[in-house]
Amino acid sequence: MFGNYLIGLREGLEASLVVCILVAYLVKTERRDALRPVWLGIGVACAISLAFGALLEFGTQELTFEAQELIGGTLSILAVGLVTWMVFWMKRTARHLKAELHGKLDAALAIGTGALVATAFLAVGREGLETALFVWASVRASGEGSSAPLIGVLLGIATAIVLGWLFYRGALGINLAKFFRWTGAMLVIVAAGVLAYGVHDLQEARFLGGLGNKAFDISEVIPPDSWYGVVLKGVFNFQPDPTVLQLVVWALYLVVTMGLFLAPSRASGTGEADGVTGGGRSGAVRPRSGTG
Numbered sequence: 001m002f003g004n005y006l007i008g009l010r011e012g013l014e015a016s017l018v019v020c021i022l023v024a025y026l027v028k029t030e031r032r033d034a035l036r037p038v039w040l041g042i043g044v045a046c047a048i049s050l051a052f053g054a055l056l057e058f059g060t061q062e063l064t065f066e067a068q069e070l071i072g073g074t075l076s077i078l079a080v081g082l083v084t085w086m087v088f089w090m091k092r093t094a095r096h097l098k099a100e101l102h103g104k105l106d107a108a109l110a111i112g113t114g115a116l117v118a119t120a121f122l123a124v125g126r127e128g129l130e131t132a133l134f135v136w137a138s139v140r141a142s143g144e145g146s147s148a149p150l151i152g153v154l155l156g157i158a159t160a161i162v163l164g165w166l167f168y169r170g171a172l173g174i175n176l177a178k179f180f181r182w183t184g185a186m187l188v189i190v191a192a193g194v195l196a197y198g199v200h201d202l203q204e205a206r207f208l209g210g211l212g213n214k215a216f217d218i219s220e221v222i223p224p225d226s227w228y229g230v231v232l233k234g235v236f237n238f239q240p241d242p243t244v245l246q247l248v249v250w251a252l253y254l255v256v257t258m259g260l261f262l263a264p265s266r267a268s269g270t271g272e273a274d275g276v277t278g279g280g281r282s283g284a285v286r287p288r289s290g291t292g
């Protein structure tokens with residue numbers, strides 16, 4: 001459940017910040033007439049993300065076991081690729097996010113209503129589709145046959161919405177660069193488990209070999225049905241009897257990706273995400289802090 005909460009929080013906060021920046025900019029520049037198409041684009045993005053999640057959940061149930069495992073493994077690996085790209089993208093562009101969105105919004109305002117809808121849709125839709133895919137893959141990997149993963153995601157998204165509203169009101173100050181750095185590192189750990197599980201799916205689909213070649217088996221030490229086994233499975237996608245290929249892929253991904261992610265970037269400075277930190281008078285996202 002914690003892993004899914006983290007996914008909902010991280011992806012939801014990115015989407016909340018995007019909405020916060022777009023809305024605040026339109027209010028500050030006295031373009032409230034443009035708010036309706038922006039909210040329309042956001043609503044369409046949310047609806048498509050939900051439909052995509054439903055398609056992933058129910059669209060493969062009538063397939064054979066091998067086909068389900070092949071699709072599940074492929075989409076799990078795709079989800080890991082998207083999340084990996086996302087955490088590095090946010091690390092690189094967080095401090096310039098506000099300026100980038102303002103530039104796109106200015107261009108859309110000059111074109112017309114359709115461009116505004118498209119701008120809001122693309123800005124939020126990417127986060128929604130990534131969230132739906134990665135949550136689906138993570139739930140499959142955790143193997144929880146309950147509503148706990150969904151509850152975790154919803155709680156994470158709800159937390160992100162509250163945080164986004166507080167940012168907009170200028171009532172919350174936080175170092176977003178550090179926030180995204182720590183949550184990004186934790187997501188890399190979760191993604192490593194999803195990747196390993198995706199490899200296992202492909203092995204069960206007979207697309208990859210080595211299914212019977214176990215690296216180790218500590219099921220007696222950490223029983224999968226024990227409370228701590230369930231916690232490890234739900235948070236880190238831990239498997240007590242991985243194959244050699246799973247273990248190699250997991251270790252390579254974790255070591256290489258975490259090393260690159262934690263390496264200091266050239267653009268490191270004050271650690272503020274382009275001033276979008278909320279908090280009192282700096283209030284880069286407050287609608288009443290100037291004329292834009």
